[in-house]
Amino acid sequence: MDKRVQTIYDRLQSREYRSLRSGKEYSFAQDYAAAGTDPALRAADRLMKMAQAERAVLFAEDRIGMMRTVKKVPPIFTDEEFAAIAAEHFIFDGAQVNNISSDYASALDGGMEKKRNRILELRAKEQEGSKKYVLYTAMLTSIDALYLIAEKYRAEAERMGNERLAEALSNVPENTPRGYYEALVMLRLLNYTLWLNANKHNTLGRFDVYMFPFYEKDIKSGALAREEALSLTQEFFIDLNFDADLYPGVQQGDNGQSMVLGGCDADGMPVYNDLSKLCLEASLELKIIDPKINLRVDKNTPEEVYLLGTELTKQGLGFPQYSNDDVVIPALVNWGYDLADARNYVVAACWEFIIPGLAMDIPNIDALNFPGIVRKVTERIKEFPDYGSFLAEVKKDILAECDRLTSMTKGLYLMPSPFQSVLMTNCIEEGKDISEGTKYNNYGFHGAGVSTAADSIAAVRKCVYEEKSVSAEQLLAALAADFEGYADVRNKLLAAPKMGQNDDYADGIAVQLLDWLADGLEGKHNDRGGIFRAGTGSAMYYIWCSSELGATADGRKAGAPFAANFSPSLDVPLEGVLSVIQSFTKPHLTRVCNGGPLTLEFHDTLFRNEEGTKKVAKLVELFVKKGGHQMQLNAVNREKMLDAKAHPEKYPNLIVRVWGWSGYFNELDTVYQDQIIKRLEFLQ
Amino acid sequence: MDELKGLIFSIEEFAVYDGPGIRTSVFFKGCPLRCNWCHNPEGLEMRAQIVRSPNGCLGCGRCDAIAKKHGGEYTQEAADACPRHLLRPSGVWYGADELCAKLLKNADLLRAGGGGVTFSGGECLMQADFLTEVAKKLHGKLHLAIQTSGYAPADKLRGLLPYLDLVMFDLKLLDAAQFRKYIGGDLSVVLRSFRIAAESGVELLPRTPLIPGVTDTPENLNAVAETIASAGLHKAELLAYNKMAGSKYKLIGKTYAPMFDESKAGVPDLTPFKERGIEVRIL
Numbered sequence: 001m002d003k004r005v006q007t008i009y010d011r012l013q014s015r016e017y018r019s020l021r022s023g024k025e026y027s028f029a030q031d032y033a034a035a036g037t038d039p040a041l042r043a044a045d046r047l048m049k050m051a052q053a054e055r056a057v058l059f060a061e062d063r064i065g066m067m068r069t070v071k072k073v074p075p076i077f078t079d080e081e082f083a084a085i086a087a088e089h090f091i092f093d094g095a096q097v098n099n100i101s102s103d104y105a106s107a108l109d110g111g112m113e114k115k116r117n118r119i120l121e122l123r124a125k126e127q128e129g130s131k132k133y134v135l136y137t138a139m140l141t142s143i144d145a146l147y148l149i150a151e152k153y154r155a156e157a158e159r160m161g162n163e164r165l166a167e168a169l170s171n172v173p174e175n176t177p178r179g180y181y182e183a184l185v186m187l188r189l190l191n192y193t194l195w196l197n198a199n200k201h202n203t204l205g206r207f208d209v210y211m212f213p214f215y216e217k218d219i220k221s222g223a224l225a226r227e228e229a230l231s232l233t234q235e236f237f238i239d240l241n242f243d244a245d246l247y248p249g250v251q252q253g254d255n256g257q258s259m260v261l262g263g264c265d266a267d268g269m270p271v272y273n274d275l276s277k278l279c280l281e282a283s284l285e286l287k288i289i290d291p292k293i294n295l296r297v298d299k300n301t302p303e304e305v306y307l308l309g310t311e312l313t314k315q316g317l318g319f320p321q322y323s324n325d326d327v328v329i330p331a332l333v334n335w336g337y338d339l340a341d342a343r344n345y346v347v348a349a350c351w352e353f354i355i356p357g358l359a360m361d362i363p364n365i366d367a368l369n370f371p372g373i374v375r376k377v378t379e380r381i382k383e384f385p386d387y388g389s390f391l392a393e394v395k396k397d398i399l400a401e402c403d404r405l406t407s408m409t410k411g412l413y414l415m416p417s418p419f420q421s422v423l424m425t426n427c428i429e430e431g432k433d434i435s436e437g438t439k440y441n442n443y444g445f446h447g448a449g450v451s452t453a454a455d456s457i458a459a460v461r462k463c464v465y466e467e468k469s470v471s472a473e474q475l476l477a478a479l480a481a482d483f484e485g486y487a488d489v490r491n492k493l494l495a496a497p498k499m500g501q502n503d504d505y506a507d508g509i510a511v512q513l514l515d516w517l518a519d520g521l522e523g524k525h526n527d528r529g530g531i532f533r534a535g536t537g538s539a540m541y542y543i544w545c546s547s548e549l550g551a552t553a554d555g556r557k558a559g560a561p562f563a564a565n566f567s568p569s570l571d572v573p574l575e576g577v578l579s580v581i582q583s584f585t586k587p588h589l590t591r592v593c594n595g596g597p598l599t600l601e602f603h604d605t606l607f608r609n610e611e612g613t614k615k616v617a618k619l620v621e622l623f624v625k626k627g628g629h630q631m632q633l634n635a636v637n638r639e640k641m642l643d644a645k646a647h648p649e650k651y652p653n654l655i656v657r658v659w660g661w662s663g664y665f666n667e668l669d670t671v672y673q674d675q676i677i678k679r680l681e682f683l684q
Numbered sequence: 685m686d687e688l689k690g691l692i693f694s695i696e697e698f699a700v701y702d703g704p705g706i707r708t709s710v711f712f713k714g715c716p717l718r719c720n721w722c723h724n725p726e727g728l729e730m731r732a733q734i735v736r737s738p739n740g741c742l743g744c745g746r747c748d749a750i751a752k753k754h755g756g757e758y759t760q761e762a763a764d765a766c767p768r769h770l771l772r773p774s775g776v777w778y779g780a781d782e783l784c785a786k787l788l789k790n791a792d793l794l795r796a797g798g799g800g801v802t803f804s805g806g807e808c809l810m811q812a813d814f815l816t817e818v819a820k821k822l823h824g825k826l827h828l829a830i831q832t833s834g835y836a837p838a839d840k841l842r843g844l845l846p847y848l849d850l851v852m853f854d855l856k857l858l859d860a861a862q863f864r865k866y867i868g869g870d871l872s873v874v875l876r877s878f879r880i881a882a883e884s885g886v887e888l889l890p891r892t893p894l895i896p897g898v899t900d901t902p903e904n905l906n907a908v909a910e911t912i913a914s915a916g917l918h919k920a921e922l923l924a925y926n927k928m929a930g931s932k933y934k935l936i937g938k939t940y941a942p943m944f945d946e947s948k949a950g951v952p953d954l955t956p957f958k959e960r961g962i963e964v965r966i967l
Contacts (some may be wrong), residue, residue, distance in 0.1 A: 502789055576697025576706065578790040606700060611967065615797075616701050621795050622706065648737075649768065665772075666737050668931045 001285050002227075005234045007061045009286065012238050018245070020057055021069050026050070028079045040416040040433055040630070042076040042140055044145070045629035046140035047419055050196045051145040056156035063165060064185055064235050066153060066192050068243040073198045076415065089413035092362055094248075097414050097435050098200035099256060099348045099364065102423035103357025105210035107190060108183055113423075114573030116143050119428055132431035135418060138653060139428070142419035144191045146173060151375070153189075180224055182659045183214040184236045190423065191240065191257075193510060197419040200248055201256025201349035204240075206354040208261045208276040215275045226278070232510050233282045240290040256349030262305065263325055266340040270320045279322075287315050297624050306617035307362070312591040313616065314607035321597055322620055323640075327629040328353050329591030335531060337440065351565075351630055352444055352595035357425035360437050363444030363533065363594055365407050368539035370453035370513055371552050372564060373397045378460060378479065378553050381472045387465040394457065395516050401531075402520025409443055410527050441530035444594035447517045448541035449562035451499040451569045454510035455554035459496035462505070475485040479551045482558045494555035500568030502579035504586075511587045518591035536566035536587075536629075565599045565632065570650065581623050588631040597630035598623070602633035603665070610637025641665070645673055689777045690814035693726055693806070697790065701967050703850060705799025708787060712808040712815070713775045716763055716835050716870040719856070720943050721895050723929040727806030733776035734758035735935040741770055750784055756937070774935075780817040800827025800849070809836035812844060814860040819847035831891075834877030835869060841877050845884040853881055853919075855890045857899050858907035860932050866943065875911070882915040893923045894966075896948035899926075902956070909956035920957060922966045925949040 001009065011017055028049060032042045038092045055069045085095070091544045093099075107115070121134035154169035168182045173190065177183035187204075194202045218224035240257055245516060247255040261279055262272040283293055295309050309320045325343075332342035332353060349352045352363030377384075377393045382388040414435035421427035421434040432438070463470040469492050470478075476484035478493075497505040514536070521532040542562040550558045554569060563569050568580060575653070584598045616633070623631050644651040648666040665673065691713040699709035709739065715722075715731025722728065726735055736758055750762040763771035778786075787801050794800050801822065808815050809832055819828055829850035834841075845851070855878065857863045863871040881888050890912050894900040912920055927949070930940025957964040 065758050575695070576708070578697040578706070578793050580791065581793065609967070615698070615706060618706055618797050619698065622797050625796060626793065642874065669738060669934055 002231050004061045004063075005231050005238070008059070008235055008238050009288075011059065012241055012288070015065060017057075018195065020067075021071055022053075022055070024053070024070065025072055026070070026074050029075050029077045029081070032076060033078045033081055033169070034437060038134050038138075039076060039133050040138040040418050041141075042142035043416050047073070047193070047197045048144050048145040048148070051148040051152075051193075054149060054152065054196070056149075056152040058153070058156050058160055058162060060160070060162075062235075063181070063232060064188050064239055065165070066149075066188055066239060066404055068192075068196070068246055068506060071246055073196060078275025083620045085413055089411045090409055091413060092365060093200070095413050095415050096198055096200050097360075097417040097420050099203075099352075100167065100201075100355075100359060100420070100424075100434070101203045101205040101346045101348070101354055101356035102190070102194070102420070103425045104187060104190065104205060104423070106357065106425060107173075107423055108177060108186060108210060108214070111173060111177075111186075112143055112146065113174045115422055115428060116140065117246040117253060119143075119212070119422075122431060123430065126431070134432060135416075135421070135433055138416070138418035139422050142197070142422060146189065148421070149193060149196075150189055154250060156161040163425065177214055180211065180214040180218045180229055181232055183211055184232055187211070188236060188239055193419060194423075195243065197417065199208065199417060199420050203256055203346060203348060203356075204259040205346045206261075206263070206271075206344070207259050207291075208273055208279060209265070209271055211270075212273055212275050215278075216273075219274070226274075230278055230282055233278055234286055237282055237286055237291060237355065238288065241288050244290060254349070257290040257292060258294055258347050258349060259291035260294045260303070260346040261320075262295060263345075264298070264329075265342050265345055268343060270300070272301070276490050277308065280312055284308075284312050284315065287317060289317070293320040295320040295322050296325055296328075296345075297322050297620075299625050301621070301624070303617065303621070306621050307614065310607070310613050310617040311634075312622070313633045314604060314613060316604055318632065318634050321347070321630065321632045322624065323351075323353070323595075323597075323630045324628060327589050327626070327627060328593055331590040331629070334590060335533060335593075341440075343647060347595065350539065351597055351632075352535065353593065355440055357423075357438040358415075358436055358438060359442075360528075361440055361442045361444065361530070361533075363442070363535070364446065364537070365409055365443040367446035367539065367548075368398070368401055368405060368517055369448055369541070369545040370398075370517075371456060371556075372545060372549055373401060373454045373455045375479075375549060379476070381460070381464065381475065387461045390460065390465070391512075395512075396518040398513070401521045402517065402524075403413055405445060406443075406521065406524050406526070406532055412526075412528065419571070436527045437530075441526065441528040442527050442533055443518070444533040444535050445521060446535050446537040446539055446541055446594070446596060447514060447592065448538045448545045450510055450513055450536065451572075452546075452552060452554055452556060452562045452607070453513055453588055454499045454506050455496070455569055455572065456552045456556075457509045457513075457555045458498065458506040459493040459555065461509075462496040463492050479553065483555070490555050490590050493553055494571075496554075496565070498554070498569060498572040498582045500572055500580045501575050502582040507583045507586045510583075514587045514592045514632075518588070522591075533594040534588070534592045535596045536592050537594065538565050539563065551626045563599075566596045566630075567599045577619065580618075581626060581628065585623070585628045589627065593629055595630060597632040598628060599632045599634065601634040601636050607635060638674050641673070645670075687779045687781075688814050688817050690781055690783065690811050691730060691732065691775050692778050692783070693774045693776075695786070699802060702802040702804060703799065703827075703852060705827070706794055706797025707802050707829075708737040708794065709802045709804050709831075710783070710787070711807075712803060712805040712811050713917060714810045715805055715807040715833075716810055716869065717807065719835055719927055720866045720941075721752060721893065721898075721925070723932065724806070725933050725938060726774050730806070731808060732773060732777075733936065734763050734771050735762065735774040736937065737770045737772075737932040742768060747771060758937075761890075780814060780821060783818055784821045787822065788825065794826055800829065802831055802852070804831040804916040805937060807835060809840060810836075811845070812836060812840035812865055816840075816844045816847065819844060823847040829891050832877075834874040834881070836873075836877060838880060841880050845881065845886050850887045850889065851881045852889045853878060854890055854913060855892050855908045856895075858904060858911060862904075866895075866952070878911065878915065882917065888915070888917060889919060889921060890917065891921045891923060894925050894949070894952060895944060896925055896943040896946065896950070897944045900950075900952045902953060903928070905954075906951055906956040909960050909962055912957075912962055918962055920964045921960050922952070922964060924966050926950075 036288040157165035172186035747762040
């Protein structure tokens with residue numbers, strides 16, 4: 001990175017800029033409640049007040065900049081009001097519009113004045129005080145708040161003699177950006193304002209699609225050199241991280257600032273371009289958390305894309321995450337998405353597939369606890385004389401659980417979000433706030449712990465029904481005792497086939513379980529006109545669903561976590577990564593395509609030279625060609641090594657590529673483990 | 685007649701440094717040589733063993749007490765006694781069909797990944813009859829490579845070569861006296877095998893492990909380069925020494941005792957290769 005970007009990067013790492021934030025807290029809800037203000041107007045007024053409270057802070061080296069000086073965005077409802085709403089509704093994640101993707105293309109094309117003028121036009125047709133009139137007013141106020149922030153930064157840039165930024169902000173966000181630089185400034189403003197508007201999990205969508213016209217024009221005309229574009233892009237990336245500690249999420253970093261690169265256009269033509277490449281290069285050098293990069297790939301994706309992606313994986317950040325267009329697009333079309341929309345998919349905060357501008361999906365509304373269901377059926381094992389009747393009961397319970405989970409989602413309430421609505425494709429024309437839904441209003445369910453469930457069923461089938469090496473009584477007693485005093489029973493259960501070993505015995509059960517989840521949700525509609533989508537993700541449910549669950553028939557102890565995402569159980573002896581890929585591409589993934597990647601972990605010494613990197617890249621390509629839907633790779637980091645050292649039983653399959661050979665981490669002497677750990681110090 | 689069986693101590697999928705493309709490596713147990721720097725001591729003896737992972741050991745002594753009864757050898761009984769399951773059998777007998785079926789399960793990925801299967805060890809040629817049987821069955825279905833020291837009877841090697849696509853051949857140490865000292869055995873066997881392999885027309889890739897002060901000396905590298913050039917070959921690989929070579933000795937209850945100074949490992953002078961037009965890379 002160049003000197004200017006380095007200075008900005010150092011500022012981020014030092015965290016000292018945070019001392020510029022004010023300690024002042026704001027509270028508006030009481031006033032709104034007393035005045036009986038309309039919720040949409042509350043949201044708009046709050047944004048305006050936050051814009052007023054914010055102070056523009058720029059540093060000499062900033063070309064884009066922008067940071068928060070007010071830490072907390074206060075609620076629009078009082079606690080009493082919110083409790084009353086919650087009593088009547090289904091509340092998900094604080095009832096805040098979140099985890100969706102804005103239509104940045106439409107904002108950049110024509111600028112915000114185009115939208116503002118259209119809103120004025122439409123409002124003029126409405127009766128004053130009508131719902132639509134009020135919403136349009138709220139939208140206008142929200143845009144004015146955006147303008148206020150822009151003006152504050154323009155004035156500050158001018159005061160500091162930062163002519164380029166001042167000039168950019170005299171054009172955007174009102175008008176179409178005149179080039180790539182102005183487009184970045186505008187996008188940063190929109191991103192900044194969404195956070196200030198209390199929206200959570202603000203994704204960046206298809207950056208290399210909506211920004212490319214600006215980039216291409218500048219590069220072609222010579223207005224912008226590629227190095228300059230890289231420098232500005234890197235600054236933009238760093239800027240996304242400055243306020244990350246203020247963004248709400250389960251953990252810091254869980255903020256949804258995902259970016260999607262590659263994939264195809266509405267006609268199915270590949271879009272991977274020089275800007276996609278530039279973004280990967282920018283991220284590769286920065287090694288910072290945001291934006292989290294997703295690469296859309298398909299069977300025709302060239303090797304160089306995988307190679308660059310693998311270089312990024314090597315940095316140990318856990319991205320890029322790959323999604324396979326050949327599976328995802330048909331899956332979305334099967335679910336009723338228009339083909340052109342499906343081809344435009346992005347990922348939500350983590351991995352769920354959504355459509356920018358057109359979706360108010362809640363793709364992570366809940367999870368089905370597969371191992372929980374299997375455990376309950378296992379507790380009644382004496383009622384089932386054979387494996388067939390045991391399995392039939394599992395199916396019955398999965399379908400019943402789908403009924404229960406879907407019915408729980410009725411009466412969802414979301415708080416209005418007029419600013420977010422302005423950035424959606426249809427909300428202005430329809431005069432409808434995004435919180436009330438838009439073209440796609442689908443809910444997604446994760447299928448948590450499918451590997452643990454499949455392994456449990458496989459062990460019951462093998463040990464109890466087929467080999468009869470464990471009696472039903474013994475199994476029940478062992479589970480009840482959390483295997484204390486039943487080591488022999490547990491060893492037999494552990495030795496049964498497991499998902500991930502490319503053995504149809506266990507893999508076939510996983511295929512069935514996921515099919516039943518899909519069956520249980522298929523054909524059902526939510527009360528917002530959407531459908532329910534089945535998925536292979538886990539989100540935090542691999543902890544939430546497992547911590548209270550007793551021992552399971554796969555040999556898992558009570559409270560032990562399931563695998564995260566769509567992965568083999570933690571303590572399974574694996575044949576290797578090829579078998580894992582075989583196992584996890586067996587399910588009918590187009591039916592369970594809500595999102596949720598196969599996660600593979602490699603020691604980062606595997607990537608130590610070109611040979612290793614090339615082969616990991618090839619492996620990802622093979623997964624895609626084999627029909628996998630989504631994959632995430634980790635170059636294992638030092639913290640994990642230290643944990644593995646203290647708790648080797650948690651990492652039986654951790655492979656260490658040492659040099660021209662590899663071995664299991666657990667089988668290395670402490671001195672060698674320490675050597676690796678030490679070597680990793682400078683990598684981090 | 686009893687089915688021919690082979691003793692395998694590990695099958696590693698996605699073996700990155702064992703030949704071209706996406707590969708699975710099959711490690712044959714047993715080796716006629718005793719390289720002083722061997723990093724895979726598990727593969728030395730051609731018999732099933734119980735190996736013990738040193739990490740996570742509670743020091744409860746249960747396995748040792750049982751081992752004592754069997755002359756210090758860890759048995760399955762000792763393995764079963766470990767509360768942490770740190771003892772595992774090393775060495776599983778496979779029938780040729782069984783091993784082929786296992787490898788063919790990933791044939792689609794191996795083929796699409798431009799790779800195949802590498803037979804390594806130990807010394808895979810020590811079980812040449814079984815290996816040839818397996819290679820015959822897989823020939824034409826998967827790209828087949830061996831990683832060998834070349835320490836094998838001529839007829840056994842000749843019998844196998846027609847079924848192979850690549851031979852990765854160790855040219856470790858080309859001075860007969862030094863060979864005997866550090867590796868054990870007769871260098872002429874290796875050189876004879878190298879000639880046979882070179883004349884067979886099967887792709888041949890010489891590899892030299894860089895052992896500080898032993899194989900990485902100018903004299904030895906010069907001899908290696910000369911041998912490669914005389915065979916009409918233009919490519920070679922050097923395997924850099926790593927101090928972790930000894931880490932697996934505890935598994936078999938032994939101590940790594942290098943007769944050279946590990947700290948002297950460095951990047952050697954590649955001039956002998958360059959002078960002879962040999963493209964060389966260090967892995």
